[in-house]
Amino acid sequence: MMLLLLLLLLLLLPPAPAAPSPESVAAVNPCCYFPCQNKGVCVRFGLHQYECDCTRTGYHGRNCTSPEFWTWLRNALRPSPAFYHYILTHGRWFWDLINGTFIRDFLMRLVLTVRANRIPSPPTYNSAYGYISWEAYANVTYYTRVLPPVPDDCPTPMGVKGRKRLPDPGLLAERFLLRKSFVRDPQGTNLLFAFFAQHFTHQFFKTSGKMGRGFTKALGHGVDLGHVYGDSLERQHKLRLFKGGKLKHQVLNGEVYPPTVMETRANMTYPPGVPLHRQLAVGQEVFGLLPGLMVFATLWLREHNRVCDVLQAEHPSWADEQLFQTARLILIGETIKIVIEDYVQHLSGYHLRLKFDPELLFGVQFQYRNRIAVEFNQLYHWHPLMPDSFVVGDREYSYEEFVFNTSMLLDYGVESLVDAFSRQPAGQIGGGGNINRHILHVAIGVIEESRELRLQSFNEYRKRFGLKPYKSFQELTGEQEKASELQELYGDIDALEFYPGLLLEKCQPNAIFGESMVEIGAPFSLKGLLGNPVCSPEYWKPSTFGGETGFNIVKTASLRKLVCANVKTCPYVAFHVPAPAPGERPREPSSEL
Ligand code: HEM
Ligand SMILES: *[C@@H]1O[C@H](CO)[C@@H](O)[C@H](O)[C@H]1NC(C)=O
Numbered sequence: 360m361m362l363l364l365l366l367l368l369l370l371l372l373p374p375a376p377a378a379p380s381p382e383s384v385a386a387v388n389p390c391c392y393f394p395c396q397n398k399g400v401c402v403r404f405g406l407h408q409y410e411c412d413c414t415r416t417g418y419h420g421r422n423c424t425s426p427e428f429w430t431w432l433r434n435a436l437r438p439s440p441a442f443y444h445y446i447l448t449h450g451r452w453f454w455d456l457i458n459g460t461f462i463r464d465f466l467m468r469l470v471l472t473v474r475a476n477r478i479p480s481p482p483t484y485n486s487a488y489g490y491i492s493w494e495a496y497a498n499v500t501y502y503t504r505v506l507p508p509v510p511d512d513c514p515t516p517m518g519v520k521g522r523k524r525l526p527d528p529g530l531l532a533e534r535f536l537l538r539k540s541f542v543r544d545p546q547g548t549n550l551l552f553a554f555f556a557q558h559f560t561h562q563f564f565k566t567s568g569k570m571g572r573g574f575t576k577a578l579g580h581g582v583d584l585g586h587v588y589g590d591s592l593e594r595q596h597k598l599r600l601f602k603g604g605k606l607k608h609q610v611l612n613g614e615v616y617p618p619t620v621m622e623t624r625a626n627m628t629y630p631p632g633v634p635l636h637r638q639l640a641v642g643q644e645v646f647g648l649l650p651g652l653m654v655f656a657t658l659w660l661r662e663h664n665r666v667c668d669v670l671q672a673e674h675p676s677w678a679d680e681q682l683f684q685t686a687r688l689i690l691i692g693e694t695i696k697i698v699i700e701d702y703v704q705h706l707s708g709y710h711l712r713l714k715f716d717p718e719l720l721f722g723v724q725f726q727y728r729n730r731i732a733v734e735f736n737q738l739y740h741w742h743p744l745m746p747d748s749f750v751v752g753d754r755e756y757s758y759e760e761f762v763f764n765t766s767m768l769l770d771y772g773v774e775s776l777v778d779a780f781s782r783q784p785a786g787q788i789g790g791g792g793n794i795n796r797h798i799l800h801v802a803i804g805v806i807e808e809s810r811e812l813r814l815q816s817f818n819e820y821r822k823r824f825g826l827k828p829y830k831s832f833q834e835l836t837g838e839q840e841k842a843s844e845l846q847e848l849y850g851d852i853d854a855l856e857f858y859p860g861l862l863l864e865k866c867q868p869n870a871i872f873g874e875s876m877v878e879i880g881a882p883f884s885l886k887g888l889l890g891n892p893v894c895s896p897e898y899w900k901p902s903t904f905g906g907e908t909g910f911n912i913v914k915t916a917s918l919r920k921l922v923c924a925n926v927k928t929c930p931y932v933a934f935h936v937p938a939p940a941p942g943e944r945p946r947e948p949s950s951e952l
């Protein structure tokens with residue numbers, strides 16, 4: 360009797376999670392194994408069958424693993440990313456020789472085409488569509504994505520590899536991402552760079568609060584300067600003066616600043632209780648967050664109005680609208696120039712002098728379009744750049760004093776803040792353990808988002824961007840301790856997630872981050888910059904920018920000019936800290952907060 364009862368009980372109990380017996384493995388969606396290599400596309404047939412579409416991958420065979428002859432040859436000759444990174448970052452004298460020659464143009468064209476070709480264009484998938492579809496193409500409220508989501512009927516969150524449950528995001532952040540002591544970036548990156556990065560990228564990273572993760576409010580999908588002009592026509596009109604093409608502004612202490620929300624009714628995101636006459640109104644709603652963002656917002660506002668004066672002097676017949684629109688195109692061009700020749704130049708550490716010249720691509724096939732990818736958004740969470748406190752003048756400000764501070768910009772003025780931010784070192788982004796406690800929650804959010812959107816594993820992204828998948832956590836981190844802990848938590852290197860992989864990868868020697876951030880980030884970045892319509896043969900000519908004068912403003916733009924054309928006295932301005940004078944210690948905040 361007892362035995363019978365027990366048997367009954369056993370029958371009624373839910374079955375234990377099936378150990379992968381041959382049949383149950385066969386019942387799994389075969390695409391969960393990510394069988395198709397080299398960009399082959401997995402299509403499920405029946406229940407247990409799949410086919411890899413290897414069209415134009417340069418490979419064939421069931422899993423697109425057999426190279427065609429030319430593919431094989433190219434692979435055999437192609438240097439590894441680590442190799443050419445070494446070459447590009449060493450031998451200054453050699454690169455100074457190259458600088459003045461046609462070889463510079465040749466290499467720059469190579470960099471642009473090889474990188475940009477890694478990005479599918481037109482875009483392919485999004486977080487709701489893991490196959491090509493008209494909806495994914497046409498509905499631009501989605502961020503696109505380069506790799507489709509992990510199918511939602513897979514045995515594990517990463518497909519078939521790793522544990523059934525991923526490690527707790529809070530635990531990952533505390534254990535591997537939280538800063539214990541500030542690690543400064545060995546490339547000498549400063550806070551001005553960090554705020555530029557944040558300011559620049561927040562024109563196209565505007566994850567929609569209402570629609571949820573995977574959706575964006577920045578429908579321009581690129582460098583449209585929506586952070587200066589607003590992401591809708593309605594907001595743009597609130598910010599415009601409708602005189603001489605200019606933007607609204609106010610003059611305080613004899614200097615031009617953004618207008619207030621009180622005046623413009625262009626709402627900003629501030630904590631409750633900040634009165635509207637203290638809120639500065641700019642294109643991007645969140646830029647009240649940091650004085651560093653408001654500094655750049657102010658600089659671009661002044662630049663816009665300055666360019667309007669230049670245009671108006673040459674075109675007294677032009678109406679407000681044409682002055683505004685032409686100034687906007689000039690500022691877009693200036694931005695791209697500064698991002699390539701100052702910002703990316705610094706970040707890359709390359710001795711090859713990068714060149715912004717759209718004509719480099721006029722002889723090759725290139726699509727002038729861009730769509731912002733969710734992977735690019737994830738990857739750009741560079742919060743380790745932020746220090747533990749902010750040094751301005753002879754004072755040190757805590758996060759509590761700095762974040763949402765409405766008076767600092769006006770108290771110090773643009774010059775002093777640019778000078779201060781240019782002198783203070785930023786944190787190293789890669790290598791882990793370098794995010795200040797105040798912003799650790801943002802990193803947790805990134806990991807949560809990647810799970811909600813079912814991002815594929817770090818190693819799948821490595822492969823997609825032409826890198827070898829890591830074989831072990833030791834190989835990833837270059838050490839033992841964190842590696843074995845990660846192995847314990849994830850169970851398998853092929854189950855490691857995208858963002859933790861990017862941040863925990865060992866850095867390149869004396870560099871700000873590891874190989875994957877460069878090899879995955881650069882394609883998105885360069886495609887977004889050169890894919891802008893102003894770089895197309897139809898637009899890239901003097902008339903687009905109001906004549907040679909405007910065209911020249913674009914072609915000679917620099918960070919230094921952006922600042923110094925718009926302040927009274929030119930401060931120290933660069934994306935790196937000044938070289939310390941002999942015997943002097945570089946300035947760094949003393950205390951940890
Ligand atoms: C003290 C400085 C900073 C603070 C307080 C801060 C705070 C935040 C917060 C609260 C979010 C929204 C998170 C969410 O909705 O889940 C966010 C998003 C983001 N942050 Fe930061 N951040 C800082 C610096 C930076 C820097 C220097 C970068 C460099 C690029 C950066 C890049 C991003 C990106 C790309 C996003 C995603 C934006 C989006 O998708 O809408 N942040 N940050
Ligand atoms: C294709 O990939 C699957 C899944 O990874 C694997 O089991 C199979 O052996 C591969 N077949 C060939 C011919 O490589």
Ligand SMILES: *[C@@H]1O[C@H](CO)[C@@H](O)[C@H](O)[C@H]1NC(C)=O
Pocket residue numbers: 455458459712
């Ligand atoms: C490289 O060449 C440009 C002109 O093409 C020149 O202005 C610049 O100073 C040169 N830079 C170096 C490091 O030689």
Ligand SMILES: *[C@@H]1O[C@H](CO)[C@@H](O)[C@H](O)[C@H]1NC(C)=O
Pocket residue numbers: 498499500501
């Ligand atoms: C885009 O897709 C979302 C989700 O299905 C939908 O809510 C939204 O209305 C679509 N937008 C457009 C412009 O069709």
Ligand SMILES: *[C@@H]1O[C@H](CO)[C@@H](O)[C@H](O)[C@H]1NC(C)=O
Pocket residue numbers: 626
């Ligand atoms: C701006 O904020 C005000 C007051 O908080 C609110 O009444 C108004 O609807 C908001 N306007 C927009 C366009 O969101």
Ligand SMILES: *[C@@H]1O[C@H](CO)[C@@H](O)[C@H](O)[C@H]1NC(C)=O
Pocket residue numbers: 759760761764765766767768770771
């Ligand atoms: C904002 O910054 C100023 C310095 O410009 C400082 O005196 C003030 O205390 C800060 N405000 C807050 C609320 O911390």
